[in-house]
Amino acid sequence: xxxxxxxxxxxxxxASFTSSLIIVGSLLWxxxxxxxxxxxxxxxxxxxxxxxxxxxxxxxxxxxxxxxLVTFDAWALSGQTWPIxxxxxxxxxxxxxxxxxxxxxxxxxxxTFGTTIALASLGTSCVANATMVSILFELFHRxxxxxxxxxxxxxxxxxxxxxxxx
Numbered sequence: 001x002x003x004x005x006x007x008x009x010x011x012x013x014x015a016s017f018t019s020s021l022i023i024v025g026s027l028l029w030x031x032x033x034x035x036x037x038x039x040x041x042x043x044x045x046x047x048x049x050x051x052x053x054x055x056x057x058x059x060x061x062x063x064x065x066x067x068x069l070v071t072f073d074a075w076a077l078s079g080q081t082w083p084i085x086x087x088x089x090x091x092x093x094x095x096x097x098x099x100x101x102x103x104x105x106x107x108x109x110x111x112t113f114g115t116t117i118a119l120a121s122l123g124t125s126c127v128a129n130a131t132m133v134s135i136l137f138e139l140f141h142r143x144x145x146x147x148x149x150x151x152x153x154x155x156x157x158x159x160x161x162x163x164x165x166x
Contacts, residue, residue, distance in 0.1 A: 003074040010142040012135060028128035029067050035121040036060045039102065042114055052105055059095045059121075066091050079136075096125045 004022075007015035014020060040056035047053060066088055073084050099122035106114030 003077075003079045006078055007135070007139060010139055012138050012142060024131075028124070028131055029063075029070075032121055032124045032128060033060065033063055033067075035117055035124060036063060039114070039117045039121060042117060046111070046114070049105070052102065055098050055102060059098055062091050062095050066095075092125075092129060096122065096129060099125060 004015070004018050007021070008018065036056060036059050040053065040060060043049070043053045043056050069084060069088050069091075073079055073081065073088065077084060079085065099118055103115055103118035103122065106112075106118055
């Protein structure tokens with residue numbers, strides 16, 4: 001069962017509109033990628049700092065890898081493998097934490113466009129991260145409510161378990 005199927009099964013908000021979730025997720029991934037690319041282009045054309053350019057390149061590469069891992073995890077592993085989740089969350093957090101560094105660099109150098117790109121990147125990354133965590137929290141809370149406390153088995157009541165008599 002894919003992660004999206006689990007979201008539908010547990011009644012997570014808007015999960016029944018699977019295509020909408022895919023579109024929103026894609027936009028939340030694509031928007032920071034575009035901003036990172038603009039930041040890299042700006043760095044290459046205006047900055048004398050190889051470090052700043054290297055940070056933008058690193059952020060883009062990590063962002064692409066995280067996108068691939070999230071897609072693989074959602075479709076193949078249903079988000080149930082903590083080492084993959086750790087890698088995804090750790091890598092995405094690293095990228096998010098580099099963005100204030102870039103914003104500071106551009107601010108100190110009185111570069112309005114660079115500062116704007118870095119802060120816009122930070123904002124979109126924070127919204128994307130918050131969306132991911134919010135969906136997981138909702139899934140967790142809805143799953144907790146479906147625990148069968150009368151039988152005290154600790155098993156979640158899912159549609160599949162009910163249909164199969166588990």
